Amino acid sequence: MFTEIRKENPFQEIIDQILENVQSGKLHKGDALPAERVMAESLGISRPMLREVLRALNILGVITTVHGGANYISENLENSMIRPLSILFRLNNSSVYQNQQLRAALEVECAILAARNCSPVDAAELQLIIAKLDASQDESERADLDRQLHIKIGEMAKNPMIFGVMSASAQLTENIITGIRAYIMQKQQSVAHVDEQHRNLVSAIISHDEELAENCMKEHMRTIENYIKEISGM
Structure with a gap:
């Protein structure tokens, strides 16, 4: 499964070999990696170097390390982009409004794919x-159910790339739905129109009407965007 490291960048090659084994099907979700001693010998590297690579893959969400030191390929590889992308967004000081623009583009595509795949x-x-x-x-x-609805639609898109980026974006504004609902209530406005948008969106998805699902999600995202502008004083 693993071959001796010969390149000048052993750290990258170890990661590449593990990822290639997953892509080729030699390793599957939930599979245990060989013991550190065996793996280090196969790769021709020291165990401390191997541990550094495994720590990096754990941070990325590619592997899961359990008590006792055993390492497994993550059961949720589709979430492996969330943590590094979330860090990247934070480092770039992405604003809530910029984040919403990204989220809107992804959510609209998810709605189309969800209608197709429902x-x-x-x-x-x-x-x-x-x-x-x-x-x-x-x-x-x-508010929690609101989040669940959007997560479910994202999962139905069956595109781990879109879902991963969308989830990372959502982590920056994890309280946004609660905040917007609270803002609407403070202004003594009803959230009924937001709930109606959700009902129309779900109806379109269930009916496999991709165009209507796209339009419903666009309308919903514009509503959220407008409230963000109000809250931010834009």
Whole structure:
């Protein structure tokens, strides 16, 4: 599975070999990596160097290290971009408004793909979230359900690249949905129109109407963007 390191950049080659084994199917989600001693011998490197690489892959979300030192390929590889991208966004001092622009572009594409891919099980899960939103009177719970709805639509897109970037973007504004709902309530406005947008969006996705789903999500994102502008005094 692994070959002796010969390049001038051993750190990068070790990472490349592990990733190539995942891409080729030699390693699958949840598979255990060989013991550090065995792996270090196969690669022809020291165990301290191997540990540094494994720590980096753990930070990236490619592997999971459990108590006792065993390392496994992550069960959620689709989330492996979230942490490094979130760090990148923070380092670039991305504003909430800029972040929303990115999120909007990704969410619109997710809505189109979700409408294309929606299965009966997906439809039932979306309808359940909407039903809970309609039934709940707890604004904190409703904000959480709002997030769940967008995450579910992102997952239905079945594009780990889009979902990873969208999730990383969401981490910068993890309180944005709660904040916007609170802002609407403070202005004594009803969140009913936002909930109606959610219902229309879900209906379009369940009906496999990609164009309508796209338009519904665009409208919803414009609403969120307008509230961000108000809150930010833009």
